[in-house]
Amino acid sequence: MVGVFFIIHYPLSIDMIFPTSENVSRMKTSSTFKAMQAAANLREQGFDVIDLTVGEPDFPTPEFIKDLAIEGLHKNITRYTASAGMKPFTEAVSHFYGEQFGADVTPAQVVASCGGKQALFNAACTILEKGDECLIPKPYWVTFPEIVTFTGAKSVFIETEETDFILSAGEVRNAITDKTKLIIINSPSNPSGRVVPPAEMRKIIELCAEKGVYVLTDECYLFFVYPPAEVFTSAVLPRELRRFVCVAGSFSKTYAMTGWRIGYTIANEEWSKAMIKLQSHSATHPTSFVQYACARAMERRAESMSAVQEMLEEYRQRRDWFIPELNRINGFKCAMPEGAFYAFVDVRELLGDKFKTSADVADYLLTEAQTVTTDGAGFGADGFLRISYATSMENLHKAIERMKKLFNTELQTVAQ
Ligand SMILES: Cc1ncc(COP(=O)(O)O)c(C=O)c1O
Numbered sequence: 001m002v003g004v005f006f007i008i009h010y011p012l013s014i015d016m017i018f019p020t021s022e023n024v025s026r027m028k029t030s031s032t033f034k035a036m037q038a039a040a041n042l043r044e045q046g047f048d049v050i051d052l053t054v055g056e057p058d059f060p061t062p063e064f065i066k067d068l069a070i071e072g073l074h075k076n077i078t079r080y081t082a083s084a085g086m087k088p089f090t091e092a093v094s095h096f097y098g099e100q101f102g103a104d105v106t107p108a109q110v111v112a113s114c115g116g117k118q119a120l121f122n123a124a125c126t127i128l129e130k131g132d133e134c135l136i137p138k139p140y141w142v143t144f145p146e147i148v149t150f151t152g153a154k155s156v157f158i159e160t161e162e163t164d165f166i167l168s169a170g171e172v173r174n175a176i177t178d179k180t181k182l183i184i185i186n187s188p189s190n191p192s193g194r195v196v197p198p199a200e201m202r203k204i205i206e207l208c209a210e211k212g213v214y215v216l217t218d219e220c221y222l223f224f225v226y227p228p229a230e231v232f233t234s235a236v237l238p239r240e241l242r243r244f245v246c247v248a249g250s251f252s253k254t255y256a257m258t259g260w261r262i263g264y265t266i267a268n269e270e271w272s273k274a275m276i277k278l279q280s281h282s283a284t285h286p287t288s289f290v291q292y293a294c295a296r297a298m299e300r301r302a303e304s305m306s307a308v309q310e311m312l313e314e315y316r317q318r319r320d321w322f323i324p325e326l327n328r329i330n331g332f333k334c335a336m337p338e339g340a341f342y343a344f345v346d347v348r349e350l351l352g353d354k355f356k357t358s359a360d361v362a363d364y365l366l367t368e369a370q371t372v373t374t375d376g377a378g379f380g381a382d383g384f385l386r387i388s389y390a391t392s393m394e395n396l397h398k399a400i401e402r403m404k405k406l407f408n409t410e411l412q413t414v415a416q
Pocket of ligand 1: 116190251
């Protein structure tokens with residue numbers, strides 16, 4: 001029998017470039033991801049790497065939350081839930097905010113999401129579109145401008161160095177135009193560790209409400225605030241202001257649950273409905289038994305808060321030792337962070353012939369000391385390095401030793 005051969009003409013050759021959509025092509029790859037990758041590459045080559053790029057707690061998830069997830073599995077909470085999240089979850093968030101902060105949050109204002117990142121994405125995508133401006137204070141978390149880019153809106157950055165990287169109402173007022181639709185505020189801030197004082201935050205939100213500008217508050221590091229700085233959630237604001245506010249919350253850092261992928265938004269019901277609609281066509285909802293575990297953990301507030309306090313105390317001890325040590329390195333200047341777990345180091349004094357940019361300083365640390373930091377340029381702050389202290393004291397000691405050797409001894413010797 002004679003075989004019949006068909007020659008199929010595929011429209012694309014294998015070598016052809018994939019036609020990535022315009023919306024995604026415009027987005028940049030995360031600089032924090034690149035830094036993590038650099039650390040992984042060195043490690044693979046067998047180097048003793050100190051990774052100070054980590055954006056997650058180095059603690060395990062508290063045992064009782066793990067047990068609750070197992071309990072959820074045994075109870076067969078393994079099916080689809082509502083896109084907004086299961087009732088016990090939205091009710092637990094509402095109850096928790098009432099008990100912990102005295103906030104009047106209804107379950108209908110809560111939408112469960114797959115981490116704070118999806119909470120931010122849901123919020124931004126349901127309000128921004130082409131022609132809109134979104135205000136983003138500098139330095140910013142790398143993802144903010146990329147989400148805005150994806151929506152087709154324009155990021156308008158606010159310089160905050162004059163106010164020590166702490167956003168002020170005056171700076172916001174100067175940046176608002178008739179195209180401003182949204183502002184994204186992250187306090188405590190990644191990367192700067194700065195905290196906007198509650199009174200100033202209130203002033204900013206009052207101003208935005210007066211101008212009809214919506215406010216997305218990224219409260220991912222909500223509980224990681226070192227006294228005397230104060231924990232503040234915009235969920236406590238009165239209803240007339242809350243009409244303009246969406247809180248993006250996350251369990252990732254608070255309970256050391258980055259891999260579980262769970263967060264939430266708290267917003268007015270219309271905004272929430274739009275986010276539910278969007279999410280129902282994407283992730284649908286975060287994992288059912290993870291929602292269950294988080295709902296039950298929030299009900300056990302005393303236990304949850306005590307786990308958070310333990311982590312906060314450990315971060316505080318690291319911070320109190322690490323920041324003064326960083327300031328003892330030639331050319332490094334670092335303000336005391338009031339929250340989160342990042343040191344944001346000004347290395348502009350080092351820039352000149354040897355180092356043109358902070359990226360060169362980060363590269364030098366990487367190649368000469370196998371110490372991996374994140375260049376500030378990705379956060380809109382060229383001249384700075386973000387150094388995470390979400391790592392053991394032992395690693396921090398080693399890192400300081402290596403950095404001092406490079407900048408206080410070797411570079412000094414070369415200069416003489
Ligand atoms: C400022 C900020 N917001 C949001 C997130 C997102 O966290 P997740 O999606 O893990 O909840 C992160 C994570 O690093 C962050 O640093």
